[in-house]
Amino acid sequence: MIQMDGNLIIRNAAELVTVSGFAGKKGSAMADLGVVRNGAVVVERGTITRVGSTDEVLGGLDPARYSVIDATGKAVLPGFVDAHTHFVFGGFRAEEFSFRLRGMSYMEIMQRGGGIASSVEATRSTTKDQLIASGKKRLDRMLSFGVTTVEGKSGYGLDRETEIKQLEVMKVLDATHPIDIARTFLGAHAVPKEYRGDPDRYVDYLIRDVLPEIGRLNLAQFCDVFCEKGVFDLAQSRRLLDAARSFGLAPKLHADELTPLGGAELAAELGAVSADHLLYASEEGIARMAARDVVAVLLPATAFTLKEPYAPARSMIDRGCAVALATDFNPGSCFSESIPLIFALATLYMGMTPEEAVTACTLNGAAALGRAETIGSLDAGKQGDLIILEFPSYLFIPYHVGVNCVEKVVKRGKVVYDSETEPRRGSESCL
Ligand code: NIG
Ligand code: FE
Secondary structure: OOOOOOOEEEEEEEEEEOOOOOOOOOHHHHHOOOEEEEEEEEEEOOEEEEEEEHHHHHOOOOHHHOEEEEOOOOEEEEOEEEOOOOOOOOOOOHHHHHHHHOOOOHHHHHHOOOOHHHHHHHHHOOOHHHHHHHHHHHHHHHHHOOEEEEEEEOOOOOOHHHHHHHHHHHHHHHHHOOOEEEEEEEEEOOOOHHHOOOHHHHHHHHHHHHHHHHHHOOOOOEEEEEEOOOOEOHHHHHHHHHHHHHOOOEEEEEEOOOOOOOHHHHHHHHOOOEEEEOOOOOHHHHHHHHHHOOEEEEOHHHHHHHOOOOOOHHHHHHOOOOEEEOOOOOOOOOOOOOHHHHHHHHHHHOOOOHHHHHHHHOHHHHHOOOOOOOOOOOOOOOEOOEEEEOOOOOOHHHHOOOOOOEEEEEEOOEEEEEOOOOOOOOOOOOO
16 A cells, blocks of 8 residues: 555654644633543544544554654644744844843834834845745744744735735745745734824725735735834724724734733724733733633743733633733844743743643644634644654653754644754754
8 A cells, every 4th residue: 555645643652742622722721731641643644533542543554554653752742833923024133132131122112213113124125035035944943843833924014015025925935834824914013104103094004005905815814903002002903903804804913012001902892813912911801802712822932032021821811811822933022933932931930831831832822823623733633733742741841941842843744844854943942
C-alpha cells in the first residue's frame, strides 16, 4: 500500500494533550486539557481521524500507509494559535525602545510623530516582495515556537494602497508558508498625517474608500480598531466596526490597553469576536464580555515591555471569560514572537495555571479567530496541526522558563519543522 501525503501516526506519547473541544473554553473549563497517557493520534490526508490511548487507536490500522513517529517520553499538543500579531511591516524601532527604557512613554513617542507613524513611513516605502521576504522569516521563527496558525493585521499603511499591500502580502504568505494566516484589516490603527487632528474624517475615508475594496477583494476576515484615548474613541470605533460588518468583516478591538475607556463594554455591545489587551478593562466590561462570548485576548509580552500592569486574567477566568494568549508581535510595543515568554509571564505574573495557559494558546486562540471548529485541539475531524515537545509533559513549557521546548511541528499531518534537522531558532533564554 502506498503511503499517502498527510497520513501520520504518532504513538506512545507520554501525554497526549487533546484540549478537546469545538468552541472556546470559558472560565473553569479552561483547566480541562483532556490529557491521555500513552496516547496516539492518527492523521489521514491532513485531518485527524483518531485520538486516544495507543492501544485503542492503532488497532486495525496498516502502519505501512502512514509516516510513524514514536513519541515515547514526549508530550504532544495541538499547534499554538497566535491570535494577535502585526507581523507585516517595514523598518524597525530599536531606538524608540531605548527611549522607552530611559523613561519616555509609548504615547509620548506616538504624540511626537514616532511610534506607529514611523512604521507607517517605512511600510509605505517597502516593496511587496521585501515585505514577503521579511514576513517569511518571522513566520519561520513562529513555526519553530510551535505556532501553526497566526493572525496578522494591516495597520502600517493607513492609506488604501498600503493597507491592501499588507493584506496581499499575508495572502501570498498564507498560500506559500506552512503557517495558516487569518487576516485582519486594522486601517484604524492610528490617524495618519494626512488626516492629523481629524479622526472622524479619516474614519469616513476608511468607510467610503477602503473598506469596500477590502470586502470586494476578500482580503480580510476581521476589522480591528485601536480604541484608545487620543486615537479612536468609542463612537468612531463603533461606526467603523458597524460599517465593516456590512462588508463581511467581523469586529475585533484593541480595547482598554492604556486607559479605561469602555472598550470591553463596546466589544460586548457589538458581539465582537474578541477584545484584545484589556489591561484597564472594567469589572462590568469583563462580565459583559463573558455573557456575550467575546474572547479576551491577552498580550502579556506587551504589558511587560511597556512596563504596564498585566491584564486581570485571574478575575476574567473566575468571572467566566474565555481567555486567549497571544504575542502581539509588532515593531513597537512588543518586538517578540516568543511563545515561551508568553507562558512565563502568564503563569508567573498573571495568576494563570499551566493548564489555562495551554488552553489560552490553543483552543481559545482558535476561538478568537472564529476557527475553534477546525483547529486548536486534537479531536477527530480537525486539521492535523500539532507539536511534539522534547519533554514528557506540557508542564515543562512554563517550567523550562523562557526556553523553547518544541521538538517537531506538524501541519496537516506533515512534519514542517524539526529541531533535530534544522538549527533551532529562538531557543535562547528569553527572560
Ligand atoms: O497592539 N496598540 C496598538 N497597536 C500595537 C502596537 C503597534 C506599534 O506600536 O507599532 C499594540 O500594542
Ligand atoms: Fe496589537
